Amino acid sequence: MNIGLIAKNSGLPAKTIRYYEEIGLVIPARKENGYRNYSETDGIKLHFLQRARSLNFSIEDCRKLLCLYEDKARASADVKTVAKTHLQTIEQKISELLTMKETLTKLVASCHGDTDPDCTILDSLSGMLK
Amino acid sequence: MNIGLIAKNSGLPAKTIRYYEEIGLVIPARKENGYRNYSETDGIKLHFLQRARSLNFSIEDCRKLLCLYEDKARASADVKTVAKTHLQTIEQKISELLTMKETLTKLVASCHGDTDPDCTILDSLSGMLK
DNA sequence: TGTTGACCTTCCTGCTACTGGATAGTTTAA
DNA sequence: TTAAACTATCCAGTAGCAGGAAGGTCAACA
Numbered sequence: 384m385n386i387g388l389i390a391k392n393s394g395l396p397a398k399t400i401r402y403y404e405e406i407g408l409v410i411p412a413r414k415e416n417g418y419r420n421y422s423e424t425d426g427i428k429l430h431f432l433q434r435a436r437s438l439n440f441s442i443e444d445c446r447k448l449l450c451l452y453e454d455k456a457r458a459s460a461d462v463k464t465v466a467k468t469h470l471q472t473i474e475q476k477i478s479e480l481l482t483m484k485e486t487l488t489k490l491v492a493s494c495h496g497d498t499d500p501d502c503t504i505l506d507s508l509s510g511m512l513k
Numbered sequence: 514m515n516i517g518l519i520a521k522n523s524g525l526p527a528k529t530i531r532y533y534e535e536i537g538l539v540i541p542a543r544k545e546n547g548y549r550n551y552s553e554t555d556g557i558k559l560h561f562l563q564r565a566r567s568l569n570f571s572i573e574d575c576r577k578l579l580c581l582y583e584d585k586a587r588a589s590a591d592v593k594t595v596a597k598t599h600l601q602t603i604e605q606k607i608s609e610l611l612t613m614k615e616t617l618t619k620l621v622a623s624c625h626g627d628t629d630p631d632c633t634i635l636d637s638l639s640g641m642l643k
Numbered sequence: 644t645g646t647t648g649a650c651c652t653t654c655c656t657g658c659t660a661c662t663g664g665a666t667a668g669t670t671t672a673a
Numbered sequence: 674t675t676a677a678a679c680t681a682t683c684c685a686g687t688a689g690c691a692g693g694a695a696g697g698t699c700a701a702c703a
Contacts, residue, residue, distance in 0.1 A: 463626035470617045477610045487600045496593035
């Protein structure tokens with residue numbers, strides 16, 4: 384399969400697929416004309432990557448997960464550990480963003496937002512307020 | 514004030530402060546020996562940046578906000594617009610992360626996490642499930 | 644006075660995960 | 674035959690810094 388078709392099937396841009404090859408994630412065979420020739424297995428791996436990345440797993444996490452996927456003697460506990468750690472990271476980010484949201488919401492609510500230069504948002508950022 | 518002191522006062526690493534100078538955010542005077550010489554005003558601006566960045570405003574947003582801060586004839590509506598847009602971005606991110614969290618939580622819960630190779634997480638990522 | 648150590652300087656590289664663009668070769672359909 | 678559509682490689686840029694090398698400066702202490 385050419386890269387264009389595999390791109391459509393996996394939901395990843397061709398550029399990204401070439402990048403994944405460059406960093407050693409999925410390395411396809413080549414045709415005589417130099418074109419990449421993706422197998423069914425390659426397609427599954429790329430789709431796997433697309434899903435994992437859409438869950439925000441880092442590339443390095445993806446690499447680990449892909450290794451585990453290919454290792455038929457893996458322990459599911461190893462996979463679960465990667466996923467749990469990532470889940471914690473996400474929860475951490477959510478909580479940080481919620482804190483920011485709260486602060487920003489207050490700031491936005493407190494600012495008149497008219498033609499007047501007085502602005503509680505700027506006052507707060509500059510340290511004039513609390 | 515030397516960069517070390519201003520770093521301590523503003524809560525920003527010296528590296529970051531030099532970077533902010535490089536991109537034209539806060540440009541200090543120089544002493545005869547070539548050392549950066551930060552004024553009180555510079556210190557306020559850097560602290561301003563530290564707070565804005567901690568709320569995840571992008572550097573370009575910070576640039577706008579700093580301009581508005583210095584423009585004593587600004588309309589507070591302009592500031593509010595920047596903040597509201599940013600707030601929406603944050604809310605968007607939160608909602609994306611919440612979706613991921615939900616999916617991941619289910620996956621983690623469904624995986625036995627033992628020495629067995631059967632793993633619903635990998636099955637799901639590879640497309641075997643759903 | 645010499646020296647040590649804590650500062651400061653510039654410059655260059657690297658990080659994440661791609662994306663865009665230039666230039667050129669190949670294949671396919673009209 | 675020719676033009677469109679696809680493919681290839683390579684180089685540069687994005688955000689927001691951080692790390693490190695190589696070297697200059699300053700204040701204190703013996």
